Amino acid sequence: MTKKSSRxxxxxxTGVRSGEHLGEDRTLEYSIITVRVDSSLxxxxxxxxxxxxxxxxDEGTPFAVLGRPVPDTGQRAVWFLKTVDPAFGFDGYVLTWSGGQVRVDGNGNVIDDHGETTAAREAVTLKTLSAVKAVVTRAG
Incomplete structure (x- = not known):
């Protein structure tokens, strides 16, 4: 997952905006998550x-993606990101995969709410933010 990520x-x-539209498809709505970067891995x-x-x-009907909780303001995590195609008119990122966030609690422990993907299970076994960062850094 690290190698497939551009960042x-x-x-x-620090903030969540809902109801945003990107690109020409006006049926899909997006939540825009603003993250203060503590470290770039x-x-x-x-x-x-x-x-x-x-x-x-989609067309005004909210939906959830399994293994991808929308974080609240204050939530700490590691995010695996890909740049957005310039055609969307959005200077930001999307998750590398649907569960491309590893959420952690206030003590730096991994929160087990990321679904059943291989990467999600691995993140839970790492247990701490420090361990996740170490694995990402080694993967380069």
């Missing part, structure tokens, strides 16, 4: 803030 960051959510080491688009509704 991997650790940080905290892969890719560009600037800026100190990133925006992540997560699809959240």
């Amino acid at each position: 991997v960051v650790s940080g905290s959510v 892969r890719g560009d080491h600037s800026p100190s803030q990133v925006e992540i688009a997560m699809s959240s509704a």
Whole structure:
């Protein structure tokens, strides 16, 4: 997952905007997650803030993606990100895969709510934010 990501960051959510439309398809709505970057583990080491688009509704009907909780303000995590195609008119990122976030609690422990993918199970076995960062850094 690390090698497929253009950027991997650790940080905290500072804001969530809902109901945003990207590109020409006006039926899909996105939540835009603003993250204060505490450390950049892969890719560009600037800026100190990133925006992540997560699809959240289709034709006005909200939906959830298994293994991809929409984080709340203050949530800490490591995000695995890919740049967005410029045609969407959004200068930000999307998750590398649907569960491309490893959420952690206030003590730096991995929260087990990431679904049943191989990467999600591995993140839970790592147990801490420090361990996740070490694995990402080694993977380069």
